[in-house]
Amino acid sequence: MKTIKAITLMIGLILFFSCEDQLEVVPEDNVASNTVFGSFATINGAVVGIYSKNQSGDLNGNPQLISDFMADNVNFVGSFPSLQDIDQFETLATNATIDNIWLDAYELIGAANNIIVNLPDVSTVDVTGLTEADKTRFVGEAKFLRALTHFRLVNLFAQPFQVAGGSNLGVPIVEMPFEGGDISEFQQERATVNDVHAFIEQDLLDAVAALPEENGVRADADAARALLARLYLYREQWTEAADFANQVISGGNHTLATDFDFYDDNPTSSEHIFVVINTPVDGPQDESVPGSDEVYVNFYNPAPGGRGDAPFSQDLIDAFAAEPGDRRFDELSQAANDAGGNSTFFTTKYPDIVNNASDGMELRIAEMYLIRAEANFRNGSSVGDVPLNDINTIRNRAGLPNLGSVDLDAIAVERRKELCFEGHRRMDLLRNNLNLRPGGGSESAPGANKVIFPIVDDEIANNPNITQNPGNF
Numbered sequence: 001m002k003t004i005k006a007i008t009l010m011i012g013l014i015l016f017f018s019c020e021d022q023l024e025v026v027p028e029d030n031v032a033s034n035t036v037f038g039s040f041a042t043i044n045g046a047v048v049g050i051y052s053k054n055q056s057g058d059l060n061g062n063p064q065l066i067s068d069f070m071a072d073n074v075n076f077v078g079s080f081p082s083l084q085d086i087d088q089f090e091t092l093a094t095n096a097t098i099d100n101i102w103l104d105a106y107e108l109i110g111a112a113n114n115i116i117v118n119l120p121d122v123s124t125v126d127v128t129g130l131t132e133a134d135k136t137r138f139v140g141e142a143k144f145l146r147a148l149t150h151f152r153l154v155n156l157f158a159q160p161f162q163v164a165g166g167s168n169l170g171v172p173i174v175e176m177p178f179e180g181g182d183i184s185e186f187q188q189e190r191a192t193v194n195d196v197h198a199f200i201e202q203d204l205l206d207a208v209a210a211l212p213e214e215n216g217v218r219a220d221a222d223a224a225r226a227l228l229a230r231l232y233l234y235r236e237q238w239t240e241a242a243d244f245a246n247q248v249i250s251g252g253n254h255t256l257a258t259d260f261d262f263y264d265d266n267p268t269s270s271e272h273i274f275v276v277i278n279t280p281v282d283g284p285q286d287e288s289v290p291g292s293d294e295v296y297v298n299f300y301n302p303a304p305g306g307r308g309d310a311p312f313s314q315d316l317i318d319a320f321a322a323e324p325g326d327r328r329f330d331e332l333s334q335a336a337n338d339a340g341g342n343s344t345f346f347t348t349k350y351p352d353i354v355n356n357a358s359d360g361m362e363l364r365i366a367e368m369y370l371i372r373a374e375a376n377f378r379n380g381s382s383v384g385d386v387p388l389n390d391i392n393t394i395r396n397r398a399g400l401p402n403l404g405s406v407d408l409d410a411i412a413v414e415r416r417k418e419l420c421f422e423g424h425r426r427m428d429l430l431r432n433n434l435n436l437r438p439g440g441g442s443e444s445a446p447g448a449n450k451v452i453f454p455i456v457d458d459e460i461a462n463n464p465n466i467t468q469n470p471g472n473f
Helices: 002-022 040-054 062-069 081-087 096-121 132-157 193-210 221-234 238-251 295-300 314-321 365-379 387-397 408-419 425-431 457-462
Strands: 272-276 333-337 343-347 360-364
Touching (some): 040 132, 062 132, 081 096, 096 132, 132 193, 221 238, 314 408, 360 365, 365 387, 387 408, 408 425
16 A cells, blocks of 8 residues: 555656646745645645655755764765865855755745645635545645754754753744745744744644544654654653654554665655655756755765765764674675775665665654653653663664663664664754764864854845854854
8 A cells, every 4th residue: 555655646746747837837835826726636736745845955865964974973075065064063154055955944844834824725615526634634744844844944053952941042933835925024033942842843743633644655643743752852851752652653553674675765664654755756966966866875875876975984883893793784884985085884774876766764663662762761761661672672673682771871872873874863962962073172062053053144134033043154
């Protein structure tokens, strides 16, 4: 069934763009209601279009890459100046890579808002084949994707909750599609991190209620629950984090894969809760642009085929070497020279070099075991299971023996080795008040100005109400 639905999503993308070619082109957030909301096909196409925006390398690719090389998982040796500046903690507001992330994120949010705000008023009597259940589901999908994107923005452009208890500035919350009129309505101040998190939380709770338990490769209720578990973990709401992670685990819709073949372009694996599907139609893109959709393949793979810019850091190699026999290294790495000619290792989590179509990891069941373990340990609870059993479950799949006891350090090590190259490491270090680099200086310390991005220059120039981050000009 999931394979059939994956094909349906691809057909939906083709239909959306075919319909788009036949329609008068108008601003994306200002598409006339009788165009987008006039038929089931175009409504579904508009929702699929939000997923398509989420495929952008600026939203799925570069943020994950950056989050690992700003931390201690990746030794970035690439030549793109905008990425080098980020790697060296010298990011300016004019940085092209972060500008693309910001603009693409709010473009996706605008497309999601178009569905969230306008679809509920569409009459099913006027649209053949559209039901109230369809409307509820489509709005739920849009809210999930809006929450995911606001979460990505606040993690990159604001200090984490731990710095000031969430009272520090986050990012603007945008709830309406731009349909012309007074532009000042969209020149929003930055909401606090707490307010952004509350907005994300409500979107996800709404999505849990609106989405089906099974929705193929599109977002379902478990995807919203899983993202809530991550949000609560980052906010140190241990009871809620353990509860929502346990709901996903105990629900039975997703189970740990027996091996690591789910990385090999297998979006229907039971491992995946939500995966960003990239097909051969999506790539290859222009690899001269840091942010093209094939960023996973280009940066994480050596030549020939890849750029060889993002190998394992020596610190990550050492972490795996401390316990030999880990399948996550033995089966998911390859020895090769990096772009600088140095002998090292590269991940094989994004293997489709031929089509540049490797899928992006967003939410998978292994993370839920790790969240449940950490949240239960910190909370002194055993929701679903005790932390030791959850950690040993993850270790056993990796071919490692059981631990006899577990502590926060052991949980952090398993998070690092299980989730490396998937974009988690930066936030894991920052929320635990740890320096992003081993033996790093003050520039990579938690709370330092450059461990987050400056608000981009385009926003500063066009929004008189926006406030820049300290030390970022």
